[in-house]
Amino acid sequence: MTLGIDEVGRGAWAGPLVIGAVVLGGAEIEGLDDSKKLTKKRREGLDVAIREQASSWALGWVSAKELDEIGMSEALKLATRRAVKEIQAKCQKNGSTFDEIIIDGTVNFLAGTPLEKYVTMIAKADGLIPSVSAASIIAKVARDKFMAEQDDIYPGYDFSSHVGYGVPKHRAAIKRLGVTPLHRLSFAPLAKYAGVESNSQNASEEESKSQQKDTTRQIGNKGEQTAADWLVADGHEIIARNWRTRYCEIDIVSKKDKVLYFTEVKYRKNDNFGDGLAAITNKKQQQMRFAAGIFIAKNPQYESCDMQMLAISVDGNPPVVKDCVALE
Numbered sequence: 001m002t003l004g005i006d007e008v009g010r011g012a013w014a015g016p017l018v019i020g021a022v023v024l025g026g027a028e029i030e031g032l033d034d035s036k037k038l039t040k041k042r043r044e045g046l047d048v049a050i051r052e053q054a055s056s057w058a059l060g061w062v063s064a065k066e067l068d069e070i071g072m073s074e075a076l077k078l079a080t081r082r083a084v085k086e087i088q089a090k091c092q093k094n095g096s097t098f099d100e101i102i103i104d105g106t107v108n109f110l111a112g113t114p115l116e117k118y119v120t121m122i123a124k125a126d127g128l129i130p131s132v133s134a135a136s137i138i139a140k141v142a143r144d145k146f147m148a149e150q151d152d153i154y155p156g157y158d159f160s161s162h163v164g165y166g167v168p169k170h171r172a173a174i175k176r177l178g179v180t181p182l183h184r185l186s187f188a189p190l191a192k193y194a195g196v197e198s199n200s201q202n203a204s205e206e207e208s209k210s211q212q213k214d215t216t217r218q219i220g221n222k223g224e225q226t227a228a229d230w231l232v233a234d235g236h237e238i239i240a241r242n243w244r245t246r247y248c249e250i251d252i253v254s255k256k257d258k259v260l261y262f263t264e265v266k267y268r269k270n271d272n273f274g275d276g277l278a279a280i281t282n283k284k285q286q287q288m289r290f291a292a293g294i295f296i297a298k299n300p301q302y303e304s305c306d307m308q309m310l311a312i313s314v315d316g317n318p319p320v321v322k323d324c325v326a327l328e
Helices: 040-053 064-070 072-094 130-152 168-177 188-194 200-233 282-298
Strands: 002-008 017-023 056-062 100-104 119-122 237-244 249-256 259-268 306-315 320-327
Touching: 002 072, 002 130, 017 072, 017 130, 040 130, 056 072, 056 130, 056 237, 064 072, 064 200, 072 200, 072 237, 100 130, 130 237, 168 188, 200 237, 200 249, 200 259, 200 306, 200 320, 237 282, 249 282, 259 282, 282 306
Parallel strands: 002 100, 100 119, 259 306
Antiparallel strands: 002 017, 017 056, 237 249, 249 259, 306 320
8 A cells, every 4th residue: 555645835934844644545535636736625625535534644744943943854854754653653553554655756755764665756746646645635734724723823914815825915914014933934035034134243142042042942842742752652643733822822632532632741851940740730721721622613523522631741851751641
């Protein structure tokens, strides 16, 4: 069986990079094609069919801040590894398998991994190979939905219409409002917002602040990825990462059996400041529940699921999961 892989969001100025990965197995889904050639309504209908009928599917997400830190080339590899890791866990759980990997394009994002030998790169595969078409569809639908949800958090940018690409409307909004945490400041058109043009008098101070900020980001990313890997190993399907409302951010949304989990991750490199779970106050838990309700309202396919809040404590360097607690 074939594992199809495709990316969405490579050229966007804002928002995550998303890799779709699908093993169709014996599923025969009519109408699969390059996601860009399909109407929004048709894509969303096929997205439901793929998730229900495919042998296995997964999404690999890399946030804008991660992309800024490691660059596009490494981000593509990282998102692919995340998607494939989840696919492998699902295949192991449901007894399915794949013996071929087809990646849309000309670059092998799995180069240097044990799976490299199974990969074939095909330009325009998203319009030729059904499993790659399916991967492009689930990735685009998920990313478009994520960007549309950002309109509630960052009004004025109209992310739902351009999904982060550098169209005139988006450029005008940036000029008027500035950038958001969704924007990729490593992209040349936005570099000035990262302080690249700061004067020499303040350069040393700004560089120090930037390095400190980057270190904080990297620590948080490591902790969240460790928690996500732990959840996948425990049988969870990662639905979303860093899902935001204007009231609260949910670090990880996952599903296991008939339960939808909303997880807050607390990472401490050492115990000098106590257990990270102590920082999850009653107010924070209330915000999480409220955000979880909004998530389900916007994703009605999960209405039949039970809802559970989790808190995961990650400690050490390299980080390891220390504790996982169900919040009442």
